[in-house]
Amino acid sequence: MTIKSTLTFLALLFIVVSCKTEPKKAEATSKMEEVMAVHDEVMPKMSTISKLVAQLKPMADSTETGKEYMSAMKDLQASHKSMMDxxxxxxxxxxxxxxxNGKELTAEKKKWLLEEEIKVNQLKEDINGSIARAEDLLSED
Structure with a gap:
């Protein structure tokens, strides 16, 4: 093998190896970006939750109507705690x-990321649902 053919072979080998490993990294990075996008979407709603809890708190008592406010308040607080956890x-x-920064994930961490995607999507549903219920209850007044 000549030096030119050896260099050509090594260059092609490098290109093939790069092409095979890059999609996996991009895939993991993309999944991380998706998970973080859901977090970034719902994180600002923590202040909404706090405001709604403050509005519900004075109305929460042992009466039938008060129990509804108490339940809505507890749902909001549980959603907030779930986000923090x-x-x-x-x-x-x-x-x-x-x-x-898109640092390469180990195989184990790639599995964890899929688990976290499920958790953060459930969290989003819980947060949005508890906010909607509280806002609906407060709008009845």
């Missing part, structure tokens, strides 16, 4: 380079 758990599983 999810962020803590997510942060324990992934480092900032993986979250923010």
């Amino acid at each position: 999810w962020m803590q758990g997510f942060g324990a599983r992934f480092d900032s380079d993986e979250i923010l």
Whole structure:
């Protein structure tokens, strides 16, 4: 083999290897971006939850109507706690380079990311649902 053919072979090998590994990294990065996009969508709603809890609190008591307000308030508080717990758990599983910079994930962390995607989507439903229920209840007044 000549030096030219050896270099050509190595260049082609590098291109093939790069093409095969890049989609996996891009796929994991893309999934991380999707998970973080859901988080970023619902995180600002934490202030809405706090405001709604403050509005419901004075109306929550042991009467039938008061129990509805209490239930709505507890749903909001549970949603808020779920967000805080999810962020803590997510942060324990992934480092900032993986979250923010697209650092390559291990096979185990790729599985974890799929689990976290399910959790954050459920969290989004819970947050949006608890907010909608509270707002509906408050609009009846």
